[in-house]
Amino acid sequence: MILVTGGAGFIGANFILDWLQVTDEPVLNLDKLTYAGNPENLASLAGDARYVFVQGDICDRPLVERLLQRYRPRAIVHFAAESHVDRSLHGPEAFLRTNVDGTFTLLEAARAYWSELPAAEKAAFRFHQVSTDEVYGSLSPEAAPFTEAHPYRPNSPYSASKAAADHLVRAWHRSYGLPVLTSHCSNNYGPYHFPEKLIPLVIVNALAGKPLPIYGDGQQVRDWLYVGDHCAAIRHILAAGRPGESYNVGGGNELANLDIVQKVCALLDAFRPRPGGESDGESDGKSYARQIRFVADRPGHDRRYAIDASKLERELGWRPAESFASGLAKTVRWYLDHPDWVARVQSGAYRDWLQTHYGEP
Ligand code: NAD
Ligand code: DAU
Numbered sequence: 001m002i003l004v005t006g007g008a009g010f011i012g013a014n015f016i017l018d019w020l021q022v023t024d025e026p027v028l029n030l031d032k033l034t035y036a037g038n039p040e041n042l043a044s045l046a047g048d049a050r051y052v053f054v055q056g057d058i059c060d061r062p063l064v065e066r067l068l069q070r071y072r073p074r075a076i077v078h079f080a081a082e083s084h085v086d087r088s089l090h091g092p093e094a095f096l097r098t099n100v101d102g103t104f105t106l107l108e109a110a111r112a113y114w115s116e117l118p119a120a121e122k123a124a125f126r127f128h129q130v131s132t133d134e135v136y137g138s139l140s141p142e143a144a145p146f147t148e149a150h151p152y153r154p155n156s157p158y159s160a161s162k163a164a165a166d167h168l169v170r171a172w173h174r175s176y177g178l179p180v181l182t183s184h185c186s187n188n189y190g191p192y193h194f195p196e197k198l199i200p201l202v203i204v205n206a207l208a209g210k211p212l213p214i215y216g217d218g219q220q221v222r223d224w225l226y227v228g229d230h231c232a233a234i235r236h237i238l239a240a241g242r243p244g245e246s247y248n249v250g251g252g253n254e255l256a257n258l259d260i261v262q263k264v265c266a267l268l269d270a271f272r273p274r275p276g277g278e279s280d281g282e283s284d285g286k287s288y289a290r291q292i293r294f295v296a297d298r299p300g301h302d303r304r305y306a307i308d309a310s311k312l313e314r315e316l317g318w319r320p321a322e323s324f325a326s327g328l329a330k331t332v333r334w335y336l337d338h339p340d341w342v343a344r345v346q347s348g349a350y351r352d353w354l355q356t357h358y359g360e361p
Pocket of ligand 1: 007009010012030035036037038056057058059079080081083084102130162184185186187
């Protein structure tokens with residue numbers, strides 16, 4: 001069995017669904033179910049004996065210890081986090097609590113459990129820290145992509161809290177010998193992505209006839225990776241990564257935010273033309289791109305991220321399977337096919353967030 005933390009969130013849920021497609025090894029999912037955690041993402045596993053869900057907080061050490069003793073996992077894959085940069089600017093406390101204290105608690109509980117394991121199980125045990133490329137900070141336009149040797153220069157409360165957690169993970173390896181692995185992935189996109197993040201926000205707002213907010217000049221660059229490719233990378237690293245090592249994960253798809261939004265609009269124009277024509281069901285013939293609005297920039301906004309994933313490709317044979325065009329088309333289709341999921345995640349808490357952050361009535 002493996003213990004996954006934060007498995008009801010975007011990447012964690014995709015990871016568990018993929019894991020149980022490719023292996024029969026059971027999964028224990030520990031998730032607090034914050035606004036970002038949605039058990040409905042894993043509804044297809046209802047009644048599957050390979051899947052156990054526990055609602056709980058990674059900061060709750062007695063709970064984590066009980067779970068480790070009871071289920072005796074051979075690995076922990078640690079996704080649980082506060083993950084949204086804009087939220088970290090409005091309220092950093094929750095980020096320090098979950099991302100730093102929570103990781104510390106997990107590490108301590110894992111160390112106590114691991115140190116008592118029989119020799120063979122002790123050697124095979126892994127603690128996988130799911131980190132981000134944001135810990136490296138921002139790149140200038142001409143700079144080479146981040147390698148694993150790039151210095152940490154986090155610029156937001158979110159990335160600083162992830163960086164702090166990564167340092168703890170490294171120290172638990174160096175000081176105590178805990179067999180840890182760390183991955184630094186670029187921006188993911190795909191099904192079950194909470195619509196506070198750029199791509200799902202744009203899809204959902206476009207269909208609702210609302211503005212598509214672009215921070216600043218929209219020329220900030222991110223390196224986009226389909227979520228299934230990130231999940232496959234984690235499986236590769238867990239299976240064959242060297243303890244104490246870090247691995248960058250990225251799609252080699254550097255794109256400016258404005259280009260991303262225009263690509264999403266073009267797909268929506270093709271799959272679900274904008275309504276508003278003269279008769280019912282007729283399109284107004286205009287692109288969703290006319291809903292784009294430039295709004296105030298994000299404070300401390302990192303200008304460019306780019307990932308050099310050659311270590312993971314060379315050492316562990318991982319390559320992304322999805323092109324950006326195929327992954328984005330799949331993603332847009334998924335949102336069009338799941339209006340009920342979208343409606344249900346747009347809870348009161350989500351509406352409060354839109355009001356706080358974008359001032360939407
Ligand atoms: P998410 O916000 O969608 O999901 C986070 C999950 O963690 C939720 O299910 C939430 O309920 C759970 N959680 C939060 N606090 C918890 C706590 N104290 N105890 C237990 N569970 C808790 O996040 P995501 O986008 O799926 O990201 C998952 C991980 O991957 C994060 O660690 C993030 O830093 C990292 N990451 C994300 C991306 C990306 O593009 N989304 C890229 C690289 C790395
Ligand atoms: O790089 C990996 C990171 O990617 C992860 O560690 C984070 O958990 C994840 O949230 C994501 O962070 P970003 O800040 O890059 O993602 P977000 O979708 O919030 O924003 C992507 C870009 O789009 C960023 O440059 C800000 C911009 N943006 C975002 C929103 C929500 C806009 O222009 N308008 C918006 O309304």
